[in-house]
Amino acid sequence: MRSLLITLFLFVLVLLEGCSGEGRKNAADKFYSMEDFAKVKKTDMHYHFNTTDSAIFSLAARDNFRLIGIVDDRPFGLPMKDQQEIAFRLNDLFPEKFSFASTFAVNGWDEDGWIDSTLTHLKYCISKGAVAVKVWKNIGMDLRDKDGKFVMVDNPELDPVFDFLAKSGITLIGHNGEPKDCWLPLEEMIVRGNKNYYSEHPEYHMFLHPDFPSYQDQIDARDHMLAKHPDLKFVGCHLGSLEWSLDELGQRLDKFPNMAVDLSRMANLHIHAMNDRQKARDFFIKYQDRLVYGTDRSVNRTKDVQGFLKNVHDSWLRDWKFLVTDEMIESTDVEGKYQGLKLPSAVIDKIYSKNAESWNLK
Numbered sequence: 001m002r003s004l005l006i007t008l009f010l011f012v013l014v015l016l017e018g019c020s021g022e023g024r025k026n027a028a029d030k031f032y033s034m035e036d037f038a039k040v041k042k043t044d045m046h047y048h049f050n051t052t053d054s055a056i057f058s059l060a061a062r063d064n065f066r067l068i069g070i071v072d073d074r075p076f077g078l079p080m081k082d083q084q085e086i087a088f089r090l091n092d093l094f095p096e097k098f099s100f101a102s103t104f105a106v107n108g109w110d111e112d113g114w115i116d117s118t119l120t121h122l123k124y125c126i127s128k129g130a131v132a133v134k135v136w137k138n139i140g141m142d143l144r145d146k147d148g149k150f151v152m153v154d155n156p157e158l159d160p161v162f163d164f165l166a167k168s169g170i171t172l173i174g175h176n177g178e179p180k181d182c183w184l185p186l187e188e189m190i191v192r193g194n195k196n197y198y199s200e201h202p203e204y205h206m207f208l209h210p211d212f213p214s215y216q217d218q219i220d221a222r223d224h225m226l227a228k229h230p231d232l233k234f235v236g237c238h239l240g241s242l243e244w245s246l247d248e249l250g251q252r253l254d255k256f257p258n259m260a261v262d263l264s265r266m267a268n269l270h271i272h273a274m275n276d277r278q279k280a281r282d283f284f285i286k287y288q289d290r291l292v293y294g295t296d297r298s299v300n301r302t303k304d305v306q307g308f309l310k311n312v313h314d315s316w317l318r319d320w321k322f323l324v325t326d327e328m329i330e331s332t333d334v335e336g337k338y339q340g341l342k343l344p345s346a347v348i349d350k351i352y353s354k355n356a357e358s359w360n361l362k
Helices: 002-028 034-039 055-063 080-093 114-127 156-168 192-200 215-228 246-255 266-286 305-324 345-358
Strands: 042-049 065-070 098-103 132-135 171-174 234-236 259-262 297-299 328-330 337-339
Touching: 034 055, 034 305, 042 080, 042 345, 055 065, 055 305, 065 080, 080 098, 098 114, 114 156, 156 171, 156 215, 246 259, 246 266, 266 305, 266 337, 266 345, 305 328, 305 345
Parallel strands: 042 065, 042 297, 065 098, 098 132, 132 171, 171 234, 234 259
Antiparallel strands: 328 337
């Protein structure tokens, strides 16, 4: 009888130890739910503001978001100067919910005095609160030298700008190149949003311009620029234009330790989850320190303010559902359904907030 009691006692100890160990494991892998959405501090690092209308900031406060407004040198829409003035104004009005990235104009880039005037402009924008500087796809797709050749982002004439940013600790945000869809006919594009964009902007639909630099030319120039400036903090927009391959993106993140990417081509991440959910989830966990949440939305004047705000809120919720739950979700931008990644809360905190702070986007 005594030996039986001892055996039972030891069995209970082992069982309790096992339960305790499982408890520790669960404590290490905590998860958020849909109900936690508004409780968690978040940053959307990719917004474009074409108005000082402030309704978006009421929503941002309710949904616990800080917004990073990005000024760019696009040849359509609101001019760069007007975007910049809006950013200055919003930075004064909403310092707790807004920061901005400035940019620089490339007109006259090869003329005497361009570097000095550009650096003077950037120093002024930084003094007004700019936390980053954007370089846009017009370098590589629009800008040409005096001989008619395209100017790529690794052109030596641009090095002083990137050297200045690296020395100043200012992050460079880069939209270099386009998604691979850009080099396909409209009917062969995978993402609906790409079809809509390139039907409206045929000047950037590279399938129509075979004489322009190729997709690989764009990626190679960006990589060469980063290799020349290893101390430069860099955030590649739209998954670094490597949205089509987690393997290719992972290779760049391994090669360039100061490179992060935003998630603003979320539809491609849905495709990866459809094709191989475990691989997609493993990618997020492996590179959890290098991924920054961003949506690439624009804020314009509108008569339907509530409709716009609902659209933004619903979009933020869909992304949250994809990242924090393992529910089945039907895509709004590609054909098919996919399962949420259900990432640990520690990973979610990095993607939505901590990584933006690490790349000085705060």
